[in-house]
Amino acid sequence: MALLTPFSKVPELNTATILLVEIEEQLQSKLADVIVHYEKEFNVNVRLARKLPLPVENKESRPRIDLIVFIVNLLSERSLQSVESSLNHLHSDYFLGKVCFLVTDARCGSYTRDRLASVRKLAASHQCPVICAEPRTADGVHAAAARLLSILKVSAGMSPIPTTALYLSTLTRCSATSDLEED
Amino acid sequence: MDEQTRFVLRRIFKKIPSRNIEDLLKNWNCLTADQLRALDYTRPKWTLVENIISFCEERRLNLKHITNLEMINRIKNPDSDTWHTCQLVEAQDDALFVELTQFKEQLKAYLEGVIRHISIKIKKHEDEALWIRIAWGDNFSKPNHLKPTYVVHHLHTSYVFICNLVAKHKILLYQALMVSTKHGSIKDAHLSNRSLTAMRTLLLRHYQQVFPNNYSRILDEGNTCPSHPCIEKEHAAHEERRDQLASEAFGDSPTLKLETAVYRLETRYRGNVKTTFSDEEELFRGVVKFSSTSLLQSLRHCVASGDFSYPIFLLLKTLTQI
Numbered sequence: 001m002a003l004l005t006p007f008s009k010v011p012e013l014n015t016a017t018i019l020l021v022e023i024e025e026q027l028q029s030k031l032a033d034v035i036v037h038y039e040k041e042f043n044v045n046v047r048l049a050r051k052l053p054l055p056v057e058n059k060e061s062r063p064r065i066d067l068i069v070f071i072v073n074l075l076s077e078r079s080l081q082s083v084e085s086s087l088n089h090l091h092s093d094y095f096l097g098k099v100c101f102l103v104t105d106a107r108c109g110s111y112t113r114d115r116l117a118s119v120r121k122l123a124a125s126h127q128c129p130v131i132c133a134e135p136r137t138a139d140g141v142h143a144a145a146a147r148l149l150s151i152l153k154v155s156a157g158m159s160p161i162p163t164t165a166l167y168l169s170t171l172t173r174c175s176a177t178s179d180l181e182e183d
Numbered sequence: 184m185d186e187q188t189r190f191v192l193r194r195i196f197k198k199i200p201s202r203n204i205e206d207l208l209k210n211w212n213c214l215t216a217d218q219l220r221a222l223d224y225t226r227p228k229w230t231l232v233e234n235i236i237s238f239c240e241e242r243r244l245n246l247k248h249i250t251n252l253e254m255i256n257r258i259k260n261p262d263s264d265t266w267h268t269c270q271l272v273e274a275q276d277d278a279l280f281v282e283l284t285q286f287k288e289q290l291k292a293y294l295e296g297v298i299r300h301i302s303i304k305i306k307k308h309e310d311e312a313l314w315i316r317i318a319w320g321d322n323f324s325k326p327n328h329l330k331p332t333y334v335v336h337h338l339h340t341s342y343v344f345i346c347n348l349v350a351k352h353k354i355l356l357y358q359a360l361m362v363s364t365k366h367g368s369i370k371d372a373h374l375s376n377r378s379l380t381a382m383r384t385l386l387l388r389h390y391q392q393v394f395p396n397n398y399s400r401i402l403d404e405g406n407t408c409p410s411h412p413c414i415e416k417e418h419a420a421h422e423e424r425r426d427q428l429a430s431e432a433f434g435d436s437p438t439l440k441l442e443t444a445v446y447r448l449e450t451r452y453r454g455n456v457k458t459t460f461s462d463e464e465e466l467f468r469g470v471v472k473f474s475s476t477s478l479l480q481s482l483r484h485c486v487a488s489g490d491f492s493y494p495i496f497l498l499l500k501t502l503t504q505i
Contacts, residue, residue, distance in 0.1 A: 019417075025488070032414045049417040050489070058417055 003091040009064040016156035017045040017063045022071035023082040027135045034145040052086035066156035071102045074112040097165030098155050099128045104135045120174050129172035184240045191328045195253050196232045211252050254316050261379040268374040269343045273367025289363035302326040342386050372505050381439035393430040429486040432500040437479035446471040
């Protein structure tokens with residue numbers, strides 16, 4: 001089973017690549033449109049996928065992926081299951097700060113609380129950050145895009161302050177402790 | 184014009200909305216231009232209808248003209264009643280050579296031979312459709328013009344669309360159709376819908392069909408190309424293939440609004456778990472019912488977004504292949 005590896009290709013000059021993985025394909029195109037127009041200092045390539053593994057045909061033409069974002073819609077059970085199965089296709093090197101979880105609709109419905117808890121547990125076990133986003137308003141999409149870009153800058157090595165993705169991940173990684181059971 | 188004719192005329196106009204009356208009378212072409220001009224369409228409907236009836240009496244129109252009027256109206260607005268589809272099978276050798284006049288004569292001869300009082304009217308529409316209006320009586324009473332049966336058939340196709348047929352006359356009509364189209368038998372296709380136009384479009388394949396081919400489809404305006412050159416879809420080829428499959432099965436945008444579909448399932452349990460299904464010889468039987476506001480559109484969307492595995496897709500594809 002071919003795993004996706006982060007360091008098997010040479011990076012391109014002044015370019016960062018982000019991969020958005022979402023089984024429903026709703027938020028990813030909106031985010032992609034905002035991301036490519038937002039960043040002016042370097043090129044951002046956005047690749048959209050429904051799930052991993054990625055098709056083998058694109059292997060040669062695919063650039064090095066600096067950040068993988070798994071978008072989980074908390075209103076659907078299928079979303080979380082698809083992300084869990086996609087994680088098996090990633091090389092473990094990616095979990096050193098190059099993977100991020102984005103959840104949507106965390107405030108709606110009654111099942112979302114349990115799903116959010118499982119996403120947080122999953123993220124904590126892989127030491128990745130969890131970002132909550134509001135997909136229905138333009139402001140929410142912009143805010144999510146800005147946060148993703150700030151993480152992408154570090155994982156692609158474009159950050160002005162010398163820092164690495166691993167270091168950032170120790171600051172941003174999710175901790176699913178028992179403080180969730182407060183309320 | 185006798186009382187019964189007037190009654191039938193009133194009942195016909197009762198079902199027609201006022202806005203359609205003017206066009207209908209022009210198409211009918213039985214009232215003079217002066218009379219048409221004299222009608223005042225701003226008056227309430229019952230006044231208008233009484234005026235029309237008095238004009239008809241002046242012109243001495245009879246039941247034939249009235250039924251013609253009803254037929255014109257029904258051809259113009261076919262989608263107001265439920266239509267059922269039947270399929271002619273076992274075509275005999277000369278079924279393809281049946282001509283229009285031959286068909287008409289044979290149908291009339293058969294039905295008139297069985298029932299003494301029956302009123303049959305056959306019209307050919309410009310789109311090759313044959314419209315048949317049948318008012319049934321029996322050997323003792325006059326035909327009932329208030330509940331006519333309508334049949335639509337395209338010659339040399341195997342589908343017949345029937346509206347308003349009671350069980351009593353079903354066998355007769357089926358036999359008449361079999362004889363006049365030279366087919367061995369006719370069966371119920373289990374497809375009913377209010378919209379005749381949509382059913383015809385689907386079954387007679389009047390829409391733009393997509394055929395399987397080895398090359399990718401030419402992108403047209405409706406296709407989703409990413410808006411920016413830096414955005415790329417990983418699964419683009421897969422998406423195109425799925426879209427192609429969906430269009431082959433259901434057409435680009437199906438017009439027929441199916442609300443329920445029922446599948447009869449007969450299958451065998453396959454597995455190596457020791458359960459009550461260990462008896463391999465017995466078939467597992469069940470009924471699967473799909474319902475939706477527009478089934479074909481939702482199935483097409485599900486197939487295009489990859490929600491179904493290929494074997495399930497092959498089963499669902501048969502929905503449009505009667």
